[in-house]
Amino acid sequence: VAITSDTNSTFGITQETITLPMNCTTSSHKTCCICSANMERNSRTVSAEDRDLIFLKKNILIPEGARCCSQHLDDDRLTKNAIDKVAPFSIQSKRFSSSDVQLLISRWQILFEQQKRFDFDNPLSLSDDEYQILTSLTKVQFEDLASYLFDSNIRNSSNRSIRTALAILLCKLPLGLSLNILAVLFQLPDKKTVSRSLKTVRTALMTRFVPSNLGFNHITRQEIIDQHTSTMARRLMCDAESNTAIVVIDGTYLYIQVTKKISFF
Structure with missing residues (x-):
């Protein structure tokens, strides 16, 4: 860690800076910063919100302007799988001015204030x-x-x-x-x-x-036989015949009209 002071020669303003070793991803426009694949087309820029989130959660810096494959995004935000894949490519010395540090603190404050009790939009919020x-x-x-x-x-x-x-x-x-x-x-x-x-x-x-996914129309008879009928069920229910569909139907919650003349004891 190195702290230095820079003086603007034009205005005579002194500003302290700090140099830190940071875990960084790639920032090439031709290489995906998530999976390191070569990108020929359909690449997208990683949003500032995702860069802040990953920096805060995983201590990995994605440089501004870094791009990734479009398949890693859902509604312009990184998917859970993409966030899990993010890994440092190299350790680089990054120089931050006092205004940069203030900006980072402000962004973290915004992230903190936006936190929800149950945040299903943030893949890292819930286990x-x-x-x-x-x-x-x-x-x-x-x-x-x-x-x-x-x-x-x-x-x-x-x-x-x-x-x-x-x-x-x-x-x-x-x-x-x-x-x-x-x-x-x-x-x-x-x-x-x-x-x-x-x-x-x-x-x-x-x-x-x-x-x-539900009801008789979502699946064919042959799919029931091929994918949902065990060998044991065939032996017990249909003498091991291979072309018989076995269906178990529970009618507990079927609505059935009952005459008022019937009394239950």
Whole structure:
């Protein structure tokens, strides 16, 4: 660490600077700063928000103007996998002026003030275990489910993002929390905002996710036989026949009308 004083010859202003060894990524326009791959086209500049986040969380400096492959970005922000891949390429001596240090402190203060109790937009905010406790899904499963919403009509709003809206629904289902409690936990204005988010996500999932993953129409008979029938099931249920589909249907929650004349004891 070296601290020096520089004097501006024009104005006679003395400004202290500090030189620090920093873990740095590459900053070439031809090499991805995330995966070090050669980029011929479709490269994107890493945002200042992501550079600050990685510097604060991982102590790795991504130089301003550094570029990465477009596949590492989702909605102009680095994905979780991309952030996990970020590694220092070299240790370089970087010179910071007093104004640079003040700017870094200001940015860190902004990041701190923007922190949420449950931040599902920041891949580093919650661990995989915390995802499972809150939503019953892993991070990977959560991102996979969220991908269905990115292709739907739902959009980010001033109150909540798409990921936050999905997280609210997934927290509501297993935990049974009231709308008021969800509003407090996710720092939303009121329970009406929570209710609108739940309705929007539920509608989007019914349109995009459910038809492709639930019900009789999302899978063929042959897929059931080939991918979802074990050898033991064949032996027990159909005398080891290879072309028989085995389906187990639970009718516990099927709505069935019952005459009023029947009495239950």
